[in-house]
Amino acid sequence: LGLCVSRASASVLNLNCCLVLLPMCRVLLAFLRGSRKVASRKTRRLLDKSKTFHVTCGVTICIFSVLHVAAHLVNALNFSENYNEDFLSINAANYRGEDPRKLLFASVPGLTGVIMVLVLFLMCTGSTYAIRVSNYDIFWYTHNLFFVFYMLLMLHVSGGVLKYQTNLEEHPPGCFNPNKTLRENMTVPKAFEELFPDYTTGPFPEDLSVPEPFVQNNFMRICSEEPKFQSHFPETWFWISGPLCLYCVERLYRYIRSSKPVTITSVISHPSNVLEVRMMKDDFKARPGQYVILNCPRVSALESHPFTLTMCPTDTKATFGVHLKVVGDWTERFRDLLLLHSNQDAEILPIFQQRRYPKLYVDGPFGSPFEESLNYEVSLCVAGGIGVTPFASVLNTLLDGWKCYKLRRLYFIWVCRDIESFRWFADLLCMLHNKLWQENRPDYINIQLYLSQTDGIQKIIGEKYQALNSRLLTGRPRWKLLFDEIAKCNRRKTIGVFCCGPNKLSKILHKLSNSSNSYGTRFEYNKESFS
Numbered sequence: 001l002g003l004c005v006s007r008a009s010a011s012v013l014n015l016n017c018c019l020v021l022l023p024m025c026r027v028l029l030a031f032l033r034g035s036r037k038v039a040s041r042k043t044r045r046l047l048d049k050s051k052t053f054h055v056t057c058g059v060t061i062c063i064f065s066v067l068h069v070a071a072h073l074v075n076a077l078n079f080s081e082n083y084n085e086d087f088l089s090i091n092a093a094n095y096r097g098e099d100p101r102k103l104l105f106a107s108v109p110g111l112t113g114v115i116m117v118l119v120l121f122l123m124c125t126g127s128t129y130a131i132r133v134s135n136y137d138i139f140w141y142t143h144n145l146f147f148v149f150y151m152l153l154m155l156h157v158s159g160g161v162l163k164y165q166t167n168l169e170e171h172p173p174g175c176f177n178p179n180k181t182l183r184e185n186m187t188v189p190k191a192f193e194e195l196f197p198d199y200t201t202g203p204f205p206e207d208l209s210v211p212e213p214f215v216q217n218n219f220m221r222i223c224s225e226e227p228k229f230q231s232h233f234p235e236t237w238f239w240i241s242g243p244l245c246l247y248c249v250e251r252l253y254r255y256i257r258s259s260k261p262v263t264i265t266s267v268i269s270h271p272s273n274v275l276e277v278r279m280m281k282d283d284f285k286a287r288p289g290q291y292v293i294l295n296c297p298r299v300s301a302l303e304s305h306p307f308t309l310t311m312c313p314t315d316t317k318a319t320f321g322v323h324l325k326v327v328g329d330w331t332e333r334f335r336d337l338l339l340l341h342s343n344q345d346a347e348i349l350p351i352f353q354q355r356r357y358p359k360l361y362v363d364g365p366f367g368s369p370f371e372e373s374l375n376y377e378v379s380l381c382v383a384g385g386i387g388v389t390p391f392a393s394v395l396n397t398l399l400d401g402w403k404c405y406k407l408r409r410l411y412f413i414w415v416c417r418d419i420e421s422f423r424w425f426a427d428l429l430c431m432l433h434n435k436l437w438q439e440n441r442p443d444y445i446n447i448q449l450y451l452s453q454t455d456g457i458q459k460i461i462g463e464k465y466q467a468l469n470s471r472l473l474t475g476r477p478r479w480k481l482l483f484d485e486i487a488k489c490n491r492r493k494t495i496g497v498f499c500c501g502p503n504k505l506s507k508i509l510h511k512l513s514n515s516s517n518s519y520g521t522r523f524e525y526n527k528e529s530f531s
Contacts, residue, residue, distance in 0.1 A: 016064070017239065027250050080099070262279040270423065274326070290393075291364065304363065307324050378495045382497070395432055416452065497513045
């Protein structure tokens with residue numbers, strides 16, 4: 001039973017160790033989404049589940065690793081207690097009663113297995129939500145132990161413990177070996193004594209054939225030689241070599257692509273600890289909704305973090321930018337390096353001071369669910385706090401021109417705790433609002449701003465923000481009424497719902513998107529979480 005469980009769990013582990021790497025091939029996923037190789041929107045939406053698929057494979061690896069280890073503990077005990085000198089070639093133990101711990105720690109498969117269990121334990125515990133939120137560095141460094149895990153996995157399967165029989169025709173399972181039987185003074189079947197009376201006490205002649213009727217009538221096959229065994233070729237290599245090579249090639253491509261630092265054109269400190277960084281890079285192209293990974297060696301040589309693009313390069317301007325919330329050690333050190341005086345509310349450094357900027361490397365861009373927001377006729381975009389960043393790039397793109405996209409109506413809902421947070425993109429919203437009014441399309445975008453925590457009526461300070469102040473509401477949205485109103489105004493249409501915010505908000509919108517309505521309107525839910 002132990003061998004059966006260990007072999008079965010090993011097959012499941014091979015499959016999942018193969019699949020768990022594919023969702024991490026971000027360049028491949030971005031290519032499949034952007035090149036329209038995947039024509040169906042439903043199929044493209046499956047690419048958005050890459051993180052969920054990766055987590056599912058990781059959990060499966062953990063569960064079946066426990067089964068695999070438990071089965072091999074039983075196997076080690078059985079090898080020691082049931083040692084048989086007749087099958088020396090397939091017994092992992094050297095003698096009866098050998099300490100099972102020696103089989104685990106003094107052999108290549110055993111020792112590599114123990115180390116892999118420790119590495120997997122560190123990766124799993126470091127991937128928990130509590131660790132990722134409290135200390136992202138632990139998650140980052142422990143998760144990069146996957147390379148050690150795969151190297152140990154290749155050594156683990158090369159120990160040659162599992163063997164198979166090479167001479168099944170000469171020695172089929174359950175066959176009768178008369179030479180061995182007589183040598184061990186075992187009782188010979190009466191059928192053999194009657195057929196071969198002269199050989200009941202001597203060796204069974206190898207050149208004497210057994211009568212065919214005897215074999216057929218008694219359902220017995222005769223062994224012509226002793227069983228021979230040979231180590232299995234490691235099947236794990238077949239499973240993981242392809243995805244591992246693909247992942248390594250992609251990482252090499254990403255390293256080469258991001259090897260040249262970007263040129264930082266400006267740094268702006270916004271209210272509520274938000275920093276805006278605008279950059280330029282040769283031949284950098286991106287689509288609205290995509291994200292990049294930033295690496296600043298002066299902050300951390302190995303640590304990198306993803307940030308959604310809030311401004312994408314266009315045909316007329318090569319500048320792109322990100323907004324980042326200063327909430328951790330990495331962002332705090334990064335802000336201090338960029339700003340000359342971090343306590344100032346806003347600052348754009350002049351050209352002659354740009355040499356003070358540290359080197360910054362950008363990897364990407366990579367795809368996200370929000371790329372589909374322009375591919376619906378009607379889209380509902382809901383942002384919570386800094387979760388507005390994916391939609392900022394969409395709004396910037398619409399400001400440059402909206403007629404070339406399928407989108408014809410956009411509902412934009414933004415919920416913040418304090419009034420100052422709306423100033424992050426207040427200018428952008430006002431410019432887009434005025435542009436659409438000038439083009440006689442005021443119904444193209446429906447802006448609703450919600451201030452969730454307030455002591456009274458507040459306004460965004462500034463005469464130019466009057467258009468936003470009229471759309472500023474206190475409290476939280478009444479989501480059920482909002483969905484019903486949108487469904488009523490867009491009967492029998494498919495509406496894309498996009499959310500970037502807390503998990504609680506995401507669950508509410510997901511539930512409402514899946515609920516039915518009387519207007520024939522269908523809501524398709526898309527989500528990105530920054531937790």
